[in-house]
Every structure is written in C-alpha cells, then in structure tokens.
Amino acid sequence: MPFTAPFAPVSDSCSEESAPLPVLGRDVRVPLVTGGEVTYGALDYAASAPALQRVWDDVAAYAPYYGSVHRGAGHLSQLSTDLFEQSRRTVAEFLGCREGDQVVFTRATTDSLNLLAAALPSGTRVFVFETEHHASLLPWRAHEVTYLDAPRSPEQAVATLESALHAAPAGPKLVCVTGASNVTGEVWPVRELARAAHRHGARLVLDAAQLAPHRPVRLTELEADWVAFSGHKLYAPFGAGVLAGRADWLCAAEPYLAGGGASRRVARAADGGVDVEWHTTAARHEAGSPNVIGAYAVASACRALAEAGFERLVAREEELLARLVGGLAELPEVRILSLFGADADRVGVVSFVVEGWNSSHLAAALSAEYGIGVRDGLFCAHPLLRTLLGQRGDAPAECGESAGEAPASNAVRVSFGAGTPDEHVDRFVAAVRELVRDGARWTYRTEGGRCVPEPAG
Numbered sequence: 001m002p003f004t005a006p007f008a009p010v011s012d013s014c015s016e017e018s019a020p021l022p023v024l025g026r027d028v029r030v031p032l033v034t035g036g037e038v039t040y041g042a043l044d045y046a047a048s049a050p051a052l053q054r055v056w057d058d059v060a061a062y063a064p065y066y067g068s069v070h071r072g073a074g075h076l077s078q079l080s081t082d083l084f085e086q087s088r089r090t091v092a093e094f095l096g097c098r099e100g101d102q103v104v105f106t107r108a109t110t111d112s113l114n115l116l117a118a119a120l121p122s123g124t125r126v127f128v129f130e131t132e133h134h135a136s137l138l139p140w141r142a143h144e145v146t147y148l149d150a151p152r153s154p155e156q157a158v159a160t161l162e163s164a165l166h167a168a169p170a171g172p173k174l175v176c177v178t179g180a181s182n183v184t185g186e187v188w189p190v191r192e193l194a195r196a197a198h199r200h201g202a203r204l205v206l207d208a209a210q211l212a213p214h215r216p217v218r219l220t221e222l223e224a225d226w227v228a229f230s231g232h233k234l235y236a237p238f239g240a241g242v243l244a245g246r247a248d249w250l251c252a253a254e255p256y257l258a259g260g261g262a263s264r265r266v267a268r269a270a271d272g273g274v275d276v277e278w279h280t281t282a283a284r285h286e287a288g289s290p291n292v293i294g295a296y297a298v299a300s301a302c303r304a305l306a307e308a309g310f311e312r313l314v315a316r317e318e319e320l321l322a323r324l325v326g327g328l329a330e331l332p333e334v335r336i337l338s339l340f341g342a343d344a345d346r347v348g349v350v351s352f353v354v355e356g357w358n359s360s361h362l363a364a365a366l367s368a369e370y371g372i373g374v375r376d377g378l379f380c381a382h383p384l385l386r387t388l389l390g391q392r393g394d395a396p397a398e399c400g401e402s403a404g405e406a407p408a409s410n411a412v413r414v415s416f417g418a419g420t421p422d423e424h425v426d427r428f429v430a431a432v433r434e435l436v437r438d439g440a441r442w443t444y445r446t447e448g449g450r451c452v453p454e455p456a457g
C-alpha cells in the first residue's frame with residue numbers, strides 16, 4: 001500500500017476529555033514516594049510539550065517510506081524529498097510567510113537564532129531586552145549589542161525600544177524579541193515593536209518558541225522580518241525547528257554549516273583550492289542530510305493546530321488560566337511573577353514563588369508526592385528572574401529547610417497547552433494548597449544542586 005496521505009485526516013478532539021487535542025502520554029502512571037501511583041500530571045509544556053497523537057500517527061504512517069532527501073534516485077527518496085518540501089510549504093502557510101520568504105529547517109529555536117546571528121551583515125547592531133530567554137539573549141555577542149532594561153508594560157517596551165533605536169548610529173540594526181515570555185507567559189506587543197523597528201530602519205526577529213504553540217504567529221500580521229520556533233514545544237518532538245523570513249540577509253551570508261546540500265557546485269580552483277557555488281535558497285543553511293521526519297512532524301503539528309483553530313485553543317487556555325491563577329490567588333503565601341501586571345495578556349505559562357519555600361523543594365514534592373511535573377529554577381532567563389525576584393544572587397536554602405523571610409532565589413513554573421485536561425490543573429492547585437498549608441509529607445535533601453526525596457526506609 002503506497003504512502004499517499006501525507007497528513008492524516010483530522011483526528012477528533014478527545015471528546016471524553018476536557019483537552020482540545022489528544023496528546024501521547026495521557027495514561028502514563030508514575031509512582032509516588034508515599035506509595036501507589038497516579039496518572040502523570042504533565043505541566044511542563046513550556047520546556048517540551050507532549051507529542052500530538054496526530055503528529056505521532058503521521059510520522060508512523062510515513063516511517064516505512066522513509067528515504068534520503070535531495071540525494072537519491074529511488075522512489076522513496078523522491079517521495080521523502082517531496083514530503084520535506086511539502087512540509088516547508090505547510091510551515092510557510094502556517095506562518096503567513098510573504099512571497100520570497102524562506103523557511104529553513106533547523107534543530108530548534110536556539111539553532112535558528114544562532115543561524116540568523118551568523119548571517120547578520122557586518123556592523124549590525126542588535127537590540128534585546130534583558131528579559132529574553134538565553135537563546136535570544138546570547139547569540140548576538142559577536143556583534144554590537146544594546147541590552148534594554150525590563151519594561152513594566154507593553155507600552156514601556158515600545159517606548160524603550162524606540163528611544164534606543166533613535167539614539168543608535170546609522171547602519172544595519174536588528175531587534176530580537178520574544179513573543180511570549182517563558183517565565184511570566186506574558187504576551188509582548190510584537191507588531192508595535194516591529195513597527196517601531198521599521199520606523200528606525202531596523203529589522204525584527206521574533207522568538208516564537210512560547211508563542212507559536214498558543215497563538216497564531218503570522219509574519220504578515222505581526223510585521224516581523226523573521227520568526228524562530230521549536231518543534232518540541234509545538235507538540236512535534238522529532239528534533240526540528242524553524243527559522244523563517246526574509247531571504248536577503250540569509251542568501252548573502254556564508255552558509256551556517258558548510259557541506260553537501262548547501263553547495264550547488266564545487267570545483268578545484270586554478271590556485272589549487274576549491275571554488276564553491278552555494279545555493280541561494282533555504283538549502284544554503286541546511287547542509288548535511290535533512291531531518292525529514294522532524295520537518296514532517298513540525299508541518300503535521302502546524303496543520304493540527306490550524307485545523308483545531310486558535311480561537312478555540314485560546315478560549316480553552318483562558319479557562320485553564322483562570323482556574324490556575326484563581327486557585328493560586330487564594331493562597332496569600334503565593335506570588336505570581338509578572339512584568340506587566342495581573343491583567344496582562346498571557347499564554348499558559350505561570351511562574352510563582354511561595355513565601356518560606358525553596359522552589360526546588362516545592363517542585364520536588366509536587367513530583368514525588370502528587371505525580372505532577374513542573375519546572376523550577378531560573379528558566380534560562382537569569383537576568384529576568386533576578387529582576388523579578390529582586391534577589392542578590394543568593395543560593396537557595398537547602399532543601400527541606402525553611403527559606404524564612406529571605407527573598408526567593410528561584411521559582412516554580414507551571415505550563416500547559418492543547419492536551420491539558422482540567423484535572424491536571426485542579427490537582428496542581430489542590431497539591432500546592434496542601435503543601436503550603438501542611439508542608440511536605442516526605443523528607444528531601446539537596447543532591448547535585450537539586451532537591452530529591454530521601455530514599456524510603
């Protein structure tokens with residue numbers, strides 16, 4: 001039976017559940033340190049989201065037909081090449097790409113932003129807020145970088161950028177901004193920032209690692225020049241990510257990696273060296289054998305989200321956010337971290353601290369005693385966390401010791417998405433309430449900088 005349906009027909013939503021899209025791992029059971037086991041409460045989507053069932057099915061249907069891309073004469077190589085290029089078109093459509101924009105398949109957002117950093121014309125000045133994830137804060141260090149202080153409102157973000165750009169010397173300029181914070185979940189005013197950038201002759205790259213799984217990201221509407229995101233945060237954990245946007249700087253740059261696939265023609269030169277003619281399409285930055293399964297998985301996820309409809313996904317997420325934030329707000333010991341204030345637009349990502357608790361201790365207890373997976377720490381956004389926590393870089397208290405009145409030096413992050421049932425959020429709120437009120441039932445110790453439960457017995 002030939003492989004003819006590159007994207008499985010729309011699978012039904014999980015009608016028996018409250019989540020809009022089925023994901024893998026819904027029935028996984030995990031052991032509790034206190035005895036017994038429970039269904040895993042996956043609340044760390046912002047780190048890596050579970051695979052959509054639909055993505056998994058698409059990949060499984062294609063897997064027997066897997067073949068090399070762009071380099072084989074055989075039937076399966078041709079089929080795989082078509083699938084890879086079709087995936088590129090699907091992603092371009094999902095991202096509302098303009099005529100002439102390129103979609104480059106990368107490993108993930110970090111890779112995409114490093115690729116763009118390597119492609120900047122010489123003399124480019126880069127503008128980033130200190131609030132960025134390290135993936136969008138750090139790749140630019142070979143260029144002149146202006147770091148902007150954390151704004152306290154979307155309007156202040158635009159004004160801060162505008163005045164920095166106004167003061168900048170002539171020459172190529174790039175603004176890098178995150179669409180939704182991986183710490184606060186707050187949504188940034190991307191279109192207004194892009195307009196401010198363009199008013200001053202700058203370009204803007206959008207880090208959509210946290211935005212794309214939750215909101216429509218369309219280059220035409222956001223007026224961004226490039227966008228980067230990761231498949232594994234978009235329910236497609238097969239090792240691919242995307243950089244999409246304007247072709248000119250990408251085509252003028254040296255290939256990100258040198259090798260086969262990026263080169264159109266290579267010949268010995270008269271001087272004894274080699275002359276290379278590089279591709280001027282996305283292939284220029286995709287040297288080596290492409291990750292066709294990863295690209296196909298990303299395209300499958302894009303289709304699934306588009307077909308589910310962001311209106312519906314956003315409405316559902318707002319319901320869950322209200323449940324979560326409302327539940328935490330009943331606990332006076334809990335402080336939710338925010339730059340823009342309680343009424344800010346945010347995606348399903350919430351970080352908080354609990355008075356008197358080392359956040360690692362709380363996260364360890366949520367896992368060991370309640371089977372709930374969240375993240376703790378500084379979330380690869382150290383400057384932002386330091387600003388939000390007002391801390392002086394003190395080490396967190398030892399696990400199990402009360403942090404007393406010292407300001408918290410790390411936080412807990414809970415994040416969810418299209419596969420999250422009500423029960424996970426409700427169980428999480430009930431667990432935090434119980435831990436804050438009664439304390440942990442188990443004892444924990446610090447090991448390698450992390451809180452771990454003491455072994456039983």
Ligand SMILES: Cc1ncc(COP(=O)(O)O)c(C=O)c1O
Nearest residue numbers: 108109110133135182209210230
């Ligand atoms: C806002 C943001 N940008 C970039 C990244 C880096 O993504 P990746 O690790 O997939 O490269 C992350 C990862 O958490 C993120 O949250």
